[in-house]
Amino acid sequence: MSANLQRRQFISLSTVLAGLVATAGPLAPFLSEEAWAREVRSLNDAQAATLVAMMRTIAPHDGLEEEAYRLVSRAVESMIGGDEGLRALVGGGLDALGPHFASQAEPERVAALRAIQDGPFFKFVRVQTLFNLYGSPIAYAHFGYEGEAFSKGGYLTRGFDSLDWLPDVPLEDSGPNPARAGR
């Protein structure tokens, strides 16, 4: 991926993240848009690889490109920034999973994570994974989510009622479709 494209993705993702982070309440101060746009490395390579493997175990999507997970991992690194407490939590948690976590078979990775799922490290990584992974343009494309439709006139004429594997609903239990009026 070219440096330019990478940067553009960071920036478009940062817009998504700025909104999502507002939902994180106490986590919000950890990540500003500026912090995100800079590439901050706060984990070593082994830790970063373990983090990506952990995210893939929490939210496994075989067809979803690795880059989607790497972006989330970088978001977490940016969030850690200079926060030593957070670095200890995340770095320490990743180290404790061991150097071979990323190369372990999935059932072993799941078992390792089940054992720590009630602790603060797992909770933090899970929330960050879910917050960040599905808000990215890569995820929208992958999962087929079309997003807002106001700018296109809504879904009224763009398939809100198109489903051919069940019969229509009788009028008395629904209502007239304005898009079909006069037909």
Place this chain on the structure above:
Amino acid sequence: MATIAHDDSDAVVIIGSGAGGGTLAHELTRRGIRVVLLEAGTRQSLQSFSQNPGEAFGQLTWLDPRTTSGTHTVLQDYPTLPSWTAMTVGGTTVHWTAVALRVQASETRARTVYGAVDGASLIDWPVDYKELEHYYDLAEKRMVVTRTHGNPGLPASAHFKVMYHGARRIGYKRVHTGHLAINSQPADGRGMCIQQGFCVQGCKTGAKWSTLYTEIPKAEATGHLDLRSGCRATRIEHGADGRANAVVYRDKDGVEQRQKARIVCVACNSIETARLLLLSDSAKFPHGLANSTDQVGRNYTRHTAGFIWGAFEKPVHFWRGTTLAGIVEDEIPHNPKRGFAGGYHLELAALDLPSLPLAGFPSTLWGRDFGYMMDHYDRLAGMLINGEDMPMATNRVTLSSTVRDRFGLPVGHLHLDEHPNDAAMRAHAQRQGRAIYDAVGALRTAVSRQTPAAHNMGTARMSLRPEDGVVNGHGRAHDVPNLFVSDGSALSTAGSANPTLTIVALALRQADFIAKEMSARNL
């Protein structure tokens, strides 16, 4: 728009501009009564509503922290957001899904009809249901509710087809596209629904009723409303006579102001309403205003809630179309044979892609089972349980002993345990919901646990006796004759209906009462 002087002691001060406060402001100002409307949030518009789900959430939501205690799973699944309330002009009517349902007559007599339920603090409403019905009619007409008063229903979406046929196949009879305060055709100077699916981000067509662009502009047009947005009320003061006489607040620059008042109406959504009363302690009311019987903040109810998801083989595209345009009404009536008191609705529900993972599933669901559901994102159908929640005196809002807001005031603390009745009801509803999806060929189903409450009720409830609640049947404080509660806090019990229509109906009724008492010089 009026400008009312800070020392004008003839003004009615309403705190909060949502369903209750916004409606009340319109009803009083159209009678020529001057109103100061304080709103902590900023004013958005159809143009400014963000279409980025995360950003929209930040734009409309009360994000100040709250502390929690208790054993409820909602505290584990949503630690930073046990309750989802709004902070914006229009309040929760900006982010609501516009489900406009009536509380049932039997639900307003919960204690009598259900009998004593262990651990629950049920009471009957001190309101005549016939009278309430009259105000429901007025509210439905004003809000242009579908399938009432000749308003057509919304058309069936692909998503609703799945719910409809599943529900019919397992024998449900009362299944339709819902009673929604959303224009199915142009009305009230507002356009019709174009099936955007972005209801909770703020409806950019204005087809969905919100006080932001209905009641509030109408109140402004009377020339009697002074709306002050970005203003956070911090204390209600009273005189030696025990009557409320001023509201202290921080203006948009953080500067402390004091607005004198003839009458004070609190409509800040249950947690903040209780918090404001508790913050307003004095020598006369050492435990908080209107709290002589230690009832402020108690009996906090939400609805028994939770998502049910079905994954199908073929596309549903559930994000296309009005978010909650579908309902099953067969489980509303109280029927103890099901093993719990009260009843519930099943309501169609979709979530946008970024919100579904955290909002739609329990924190314990991760890995392949979670991935499977997300992989079927375009083939999912969803519904939300909305059922009566048992009030408990110990489910309670108090002031936090550890966390303060930016003005140095303790934030609200929420204690929450689950009543066994709620768990039994949810389990029943989850079984029924899964059966609905199985009946139309679901590959797999999944459920959430309790979701963050967008419906917050009961913390200043209406009661006949002061020892059972905070306000009387008109929302007037038992302790303070010119202090009113005008939001969902006043609901005596939760019922199974989404609360907004009831809040509006009670606000219309309260406005009649206040206006009458003012002209009789009793207030």
